[in-house]
Amino acid sequence: xxxxxxxxxxxxxxxxxxxxxxxxxxxxxxxxxxxxxxxxxxxxxxxxxxxxxxxxxxxxxxxxxxxxxxxxxxxxxxxxxxxxxxxxxxxxxxxxxxxxxxxxxxxxxxxxxxxxxxxxxxxxxxxxxxxxxxxxxxxxxxxxxxxxxxxxxxxxxxxxxxxxxxxxxxxxxxxxxxxxxxxxxxxxxxxxxxxxxxxxxxxxxxxxxxxxxxxxxxxxxxxxxxxxxxxxxxxxxxxxxxxxxxxxxxxxxxxxxxxxxxxxxxxxxxxxxxxxxxxxxxxxxxxxxxxxxxxxxxxxxxxxxxxxxxxxxxxxxxxxxxx
Amino acid sequence: xxxxxxxxxxxxxxxxxxxxxxxxxxxxxxxxxxxxxxxxxxxxxxxxxxxxxxxxxxxxxxxxxxxxxxxxxxxxxxxxxxxxxxxxxxxxxxxxxxxxxxxxxxxxxxxxxxxxxxxxxxxxxxxxxxxxxxxxxxxxxxxxxxxxxxxxxxxxxxxxxxxxxxxxxxxxxxxxxxxxxxxxxxxxxxxxxxxxxxxxxxxxxxxxxxxxxxxxxxxxxxxxxxxxxxxxxxxxxxxxxxxxxxxxxxxxxxxxxxxxxxxxxxxxxxxxxxxxxxxxxxxxxxxxxxxxxxxxxxxxxxxxxxxxxxxxxxxxxxxxxxxxxxxxxxxxxxxxxxxxxxxxxxxxxxxxxxxxxxxxxxxxxxxxxxxxxxxxxxxxxxxxxxxxxxxxxxxxxxxxxxxxxxxxxxxxxxxxxxxxxxxxxxxxxxxxxxxxxxxxxxxxxxxxxxxxxxxxxxxxxxxxxxxxxxxxxxxxxxxxxxxxxxxxxxxxxxxxxxxxxxxxxxxxxxxxxxxxxxxxxxxxxxxxxxxxxxxxxxxxxxxxxxxxxxxxxxxxxxxxxxxxxxx
Numbered sequence: 016x017x018x019x020x021x022x023x024x025x026x027x028x029x030x031x032x033x034x035x036x037x038x039x040x041x042x043x044x045x046x047x048x049x050x051x052x053x054x055x056x057x058x059x060x061x062x063x064x065x066x067x068x069x070x071x072x073x074x075x076x077x078x079x080x081x082x083x084x085x086x087x088x089x090x091x092x093x094x095x096x097x098x099x100x101x102x103x104x105x106x107x108x109x110x111x112x113x114x115x116x117x118x119x120x121x122x123x124x125x126x127x128x129x130x131x132x133x134x135x136x137x138x139x140x141x142x143x144x145x146x147x148x149x150x151x152x153x154x155x156x157x158x159x160x161x162x163x164x165x166x167x168x169x170x171x172x173x174x175x176x177x178x179x180x181x182x183x184x185x186x187x188x189x190x191x192x193x194x195x196x197x198x199x200x201x202x203x204x205x206x207x208x209x210x211x212x213x214x215x216x217x218x219x220x221x222x223x224x225x226x227x228x229x230x231x232x233x234x235x236x237x238x239x240x241x242x243x244x245x246x247x248x249x250x251x252x253x254x255x256x257x258x259x260x261x262x263x264x265x266x267x268x269x270x271x272x273x274x275x276x277x278x279x280x281x282x283x284x285x286x287x288x289x290x291x292x293x294x295x296x297x298x299x300x301x302x303x304x305x306x307x308x309x310x311x312x313x314x315x316x317x318x319x320x321x322x323x324x325x326x327x328x329x330x331x332x333x334x335x336x337x338x
Numbered sequence: 339x340x341x342x343x344x345x346x347x348x349x350x351x352x353x354x355x356x357x358x359x360x361x362x363x364x365x366x367x368x369x370x371x372x373x374x375x376x377x378x379x380x381x382x383x384x385x386x387x388x389x390x391x392x393x394x395x396x397x398x399x400x401x402x403x404x405x406x407x408x409x410x411x412x413x414x415x416x417x418x419x420x421x422x423x424x425x426x427x428x429x430x431x432x433x434x435x436x437x438x439x440x441x442x443x444x445x446x447x448x449x450x451x452x453x454x455x456x457x458x459x460x461x462x463x464x465x466x467x468x469x470x471x472x473x474x475x476x477x478x479x480x481x482x483x484x485x486x487x488x489x490x491x492x493x494x495x496x497x498x499x500x501x502x503x504x505x506x507x508x509x510x511x512x513x514x515x516x517x518x519x520x521x522x523x524x525x526x527x528x529x530x531x532x533x534x535x536x537x538x539x540x541x542x543x544x545x546x547x548x549x550x551x552x553x554x555x556x557x558x559x560x561x562x563x564x565x566x567x568x569x570x571x572x573x574x575x576x577x578x579x580x581x582x583x584x585x586x587x588x589x590x591x592x593x594x595x596x597x598x599x600x601x602x603x604x605x606x607x608x609x610x611x612x613x614x615x616x617x618x619x620x621x622x623x624x625x626x627x628x629x630x631x632x633x634x635x636x637x638x639x640x641x642x643x644x645x646x647x648x649x650x651x652x653x654x655x656x657x658x659x660x661x662x663x664x665x666x667x668x669x670x671x672x673x674x675x676x677x678x679x680x681x682x683x684x685x686x687x688x689x690x691x692x693x694x695x696x697x698x699x700x701x702x703x704x705x706x707x708x709x710x711x712x713x714x715x716x717x718x719x720x721x722x723x724x725x726x727x728x729x730x731x732x733x734x735x736x737x738x739x740x741x742x743x744x745x746x747x748x749x750x751x752x753x754x755x756x757x758x759x760x761x762x763x764x765x766x767x768x769x770x771x772x773x774x775x776x777x778x779x780x781x782x783x784x785x786x787x788x789x790x791x792x793x794x795x796x797x798x799x800x801x802x803x804x805x806x807x808x809x810x811x812x813x814x815x816x817x818x819x820x821x822x823x824x825x826x827x828x829x830x831x832x833x834x835x836x837x838x839x840x841x842x843x844x845x846x847x848x849x850x851x852x853x854x855x856x857x858x859x860x861x862x863x864x865x866x867x868x869x870x871x872x873x874x875x876x877x878x879x880x881x882x883x884x885x886x887x888x889x890x891x892x893x894x895x896x897x898x899x900x901x902x903x904x905x
Contacts, residue, residue, distance in 0.1 A: 234439060234441055234442045237432070237505070240434075241432075241458070241506070242427025242509060247453065252442050331443075331489040332489070
């Protein structure tokens with residue numbers, strides 16, 4: 016177990032180094048940040064001066080080295096546009112994104128598993144068939160269309176929920192949360208549902224397929240032959256055996272939620288890191304973009320590590336050899 | 339003696355697109371307390387369906403279309419699901435074939451036991467734990483208390499089947515249905531499990547139905563036997579009567595098809611009662627055929643020589659060498675196989691016999707030792723082209739005919755692939771001709787060439803595998819348990835085919851089996867393997883009549899009792 020985690024950590028560090036190098040080198044091709052920083056009427060000398068201040072004329076390796084040394088000390092530099100430390104900007108926006116991702120992950124996992132189990136057990140009932148048909152919408156419609164559709168229905172037509180923004184924010188020991196007020200809840204519902212829909216259908220379909228597979232297995236037949244109740248068979252025996260592949264997908268999907276949150280946050284004007292990233296791209300704000308990509312990679316790596324550890328918890332067969 | 343279970347005129351139908359398929363047709367059997375009834379038949383005979391319909395767990399869309407099942411004086415075939423659930427486990431226990439798959443791999447066996455006990459006996463959690471220990475003790479699991487917290491994969495196959503039996507006994511049932519309880523187990527463990535079932539039956543005065551394809555099992559354990567063929571009951575009676583003086587023709591041929599370990603016969607007796615099981619194999623002019631060309635000149639001498647061969651598999655990976663654990667699957671083995679000889683390799687599962695075959699076939703790379711084929715050391719890395727030419731002379735036939743054929747290729751493509759790969763014919767019309775010849779050599783019509791593997795039965799698929807192996811024009815054939823997934827009647831056909839081919843083509847054969855009677859019939863010399871080592875190599879007759887090594891004696895002692903049912 017210890018050896019295994021050590022091994023995974025070493026891999027994680029390698030992945031992080033590669034991701035940061037690639038993302039950093041890419042930014043040389045996305046445009047010239049100086050154009051966005053100065054006005055139309057800036058002279059050539061002013062531009063050159065800014066380039067030198069920022070060190071943009073140095074070779075790419077030198078820039079990267081300088082960047083990594085600073086990153087290792089937790090310093091992602093100043094945003095070109097807002098002239099504030101990037102780490103501070105990210106920390107400010109992070110609670111909004113994490114709460115959104117958390118809310119939609121809970122929706123996706125909970126509803127996805129429940130519906131997946133249901134459609135797996137009662138696969139011939141018309142309710143299951145309806146769920147499976149509707150779930151196709153979740154897979155096939157792009158997130159922004161679902162978002163706009165929901166806004167139209169619930170915010171414009173029914174006027175039940177706010178259409179955009181993050182309301183009811185309370186500061187709680189440096190963490191700005193919107194989950195403690197009614198207004199906050201009302202404003203998070205639409206973006207969270209929008210963001211979760213794709214993942215929800217993925218999880219639903221996977222759990223259903225795994226359930227069908229497991230329900231055919233000999234140990235389910237043997238459990239029936241021992242006279243166990245259906246509830247014990249479905250949830251005690253079958254569900255747990257479907258979990259290993261499901262955990263893998265959920266792990267990957269939570270990473271995906273953060274990636275997709277860029278679109279959802281834009282549609283709903285949700286003040287999170289995704290929105291910040293899109294704005295940074297518009298202004299070629301390299302420090303923010305680099306920091307954001309590293310942050311996303313880090314999240315993926317951490318989630319994967321957690322998933323690997325969860326395998327140990329769920330499946331005793333993997334535990335062999337460990338203490 | 340009143341009957342515990344009575345089945346009258348039971349019929350089970352499976353509706354399909356082509357109309358109703360009667361899996362079971364008007365079968366009547368009864369079981370008394372303290373009695374073991376053997377239900378024997380080949381695959382597709384409907385014997386498992388009878389077992390499943392008793393506990394109302396038929397695979398959909400099967401349903402009971404007629405007859406009645408009376409258990410303890412009450413009709414049970416019309417009960418609702420919920421009422422039936424209360425009978426399953428509590429009144430009727432079931433044991434399935436494969437202990438690998440019948441336990442939930444993610445749950446400790448203690449949990450699975452106490453869950454069943456709480457459900458069927460309505461007792462509390464703490465007394466369920468005590469009862470679990472008692473149960474494990476009664477099925478012969480040593481030191482049961484700490485074993486409660488173990489997971490199924492931490493038990494060996496035989497121990498796992500004991501756990502399954504404990505689970506079947508948990509609800510204190512009156513009737514046990516054991517569906518092929520020992521088919522997935524080694525002979526030595528088979529005997530222990532059968533003894534256990536028998537003694538539990540007598541101690542607890544249980545009725546037991548043993549569903550099996552293996553007449554050896556019936557001879558070992560059953561009091562009475564019912565023979566099924568094609569959904570119908572052909573014969574029923576006391577075990578001695580049915581096995582010694584069978585009345586029905588099917589029973590007679592079934593019994594005579596069981597290979598004998600007592601004496602060597604020229605050919606296996608074929609079950610001629612079964613429709614179309616014997617397809618006449620005619621091997622004409624094979625010596626002038628394409629198959630016999632390109633043969634190396636050697637007709638005697640050593641074909642395969644293995645010296646001090648070893649291989650290890652890592653069981654536990656670790657950072658430090660001292661924590662690593664590896665298993666010596668093949669440990670310092672030396673054998674020599676003469677050209678044209680049938681060399682048998684026998685041993686229980688885990689003895690390393692399949693690993694040795696794979697090493698010789700080049701599927702694994704050994705840790706140390708030498709393999710020489712027709713005088714050429716195939717392990718030396720300097721002459722790779724020579725080695726691959728030599729390897730072409732060797733082909734393998736695998737155990738499982740279901741997974742060893744590519745299900746997305748037609749039979750023609752499967753057989754012609756090696757011919758086209760080696761470029762061993764002039765043009766595509768010759769290839770087609772050779773493929774047609776090969777498929778008729780193995781006793782199948784040429785219409786099968788356009789079909790896909792799933793359209794064939796297990797025995798037919800194994801014939802296709804043999805044709806595919808022959809397509810490389812091999813001189814050495816490695817058969818890894820070629821018939822252990824097949825019924826006895828089909829087994830007899832396949833083994834006869836292999837014998838004929840070997841004689842006609844003077845093939846060298848390495849024949850691997852755990853089945854001693856088969857080995858006796860097929861092989862000239864035999865090596866007995868245990869724990870990766872060779873215990874004894876001897877002429878077949880000498881080994882069977884005068885085994886020298888203790889382990890060989892032990893293995894031979896486990897052969898099914900043939901004396902009971904020799905005609």
